[in-house]
Amino acid sequence: MAPRYYTVTWDQLHRDSKALAWRLLERGPWQGIVAITRGGLIPAAIIARELDCRLIESVSIITYDWEKRGNPHVAKPPVAAGDGTGWLILDDLVDTGTTARIIRGLLPKAHFATVYAKPAGKPVVDTFITEVSQDTWILFPWDTEPQFIAPIAKSAAK
Ligand SMILES: O=P(O)(O)OC[C@H]1O[C@H](OP(=O)(O)OP(=O)(O)O)[C@H](O)[C@@H]1O
Numbered sequence: 001m002a003p004r005y006y007t008v009t010w011d012q013l014h015r016d017s018k019a020l021a022w023r024l025l026e027r028g029p030w031q032g033i034v035a036i037t038r039g040g041l042i043p044a045a046i047i048a049r050e051l052d053c054r055l056i057e058s059v060s061i062i063t064y065d066w067e068k069r070g071n072p073h074v075a076k077p078p079v080a081a082g083d084g085t086g087w088l089i090l091d092d093l094v095d096t097g098t099t100a101r102i103i104r105g106l107l108p109k110a111h112f113a114t115v116y117a118k119p120a121g122k123p124v125v126d127t128f129i130t131e132v133s134q135d136t137w138i139l140f141p142w143d144t145e146p147q148f149i150a151p152i153a154k155s156a157a158k
């Protein structure tokens with residue numbers, strides 16, 4: 001378990017993804033977007049809408065089993081983006097930078113952007129919006145659901 005968690009709501013993810021879209025607008029135009037599945041899919045959909053980009057490629061890179069990092073596995077390489085020239089790669093976050101280094105090897109000329117970044121991954125990302133500390137685990141809206149929590153007086157009495 002990570003020492004601390006940072007919970008991101010749907011609203012916040014939408015707002016932060018739109019903030020990233022504003023930053024990327026001035027770096028475009030883009031030939032297309034490469035979404036890194038699965039985490040990059042929702043930010044990619046939001047940003048594609050804002051940038052009016054209809055061409056979406058996907059790359060599947062599996063690096064984690066929940067909080068446990070393993071050997072990254074490219075389950076689906078890109079087929080449509082050449083060497084990445086003019087393409088924008090999107091992922092939800094960069095943590096150690098392992099996934100980012102692989103995608104950079106596959107598409108060396110592309111621009112790599114994430115919504116969230118941790119310090120170890122910052123050097124491999126071109127544009128990001130919000131930084132969180134390395135010992136924080138980001139909980140995305142799809143990782144959580146609202147649930148009943150006992151009143152403080154009840155839980156403190158135990
Ligand atoms: O910088 P890194 O240390 O490589 O970590 C970042 C990657 O880890 C997560 O993907 P994950 O492997 O959990 O797969 P998923 O997107 O399918 O959930 C996240 O979506 C990034 O792609």
Ligand SMILES: Nc1nc2[nH]cnc2c(=O)[nH]1
Nearest residue numbers: 064095136137138139140
């Ligand atoms: N959900 C989630 N996936 C990750 N993969 C690598 N780091 C993280 C993180 O902080 N949160």
Ligand SMILES: [Mg+2]
Nearest residue numbers: 037038039040
């Ligand atoms: Mg991922």
